[in-house]
Amino acid sequence: MVNWQLTAITIYCDAVDDEVTLLVYKDGTAKCTGYRKYGESSKEMLEKKQGKQLKQQLKCEGPECYRVSQYKDKLFAEEAKKGAESRP
Secondary structure, eight states: OOOOSEEEEEEEETTTTEEEEEEEETTSOEEEHHHHHHSSOOHHHHHHHHHSOOSSOOOOOOTTOHHHHHHHHHHHHHHHHHHHHHOO
16 A cells, blocks of 8 residues: 655646646546646637747647556556565
């Protein structure tokens, strides 16, 4: 069983061309701070699109983003490995 409540990491997300924080809770739920900021057609998102001459369209992938899933899977795999190593 995990012995932490919450863990977070800040990463660069190429989908929104900005840094976001990935949060994973001990119950297995996870979220990205970028979703609230870029997940919907927010004014800030529209300004950022217009402010930069990007070749790609910025688009938040939502709560099921592979970045969030990969980080969560990595954490729980590490926790499982630690648990297996501590058993006789």
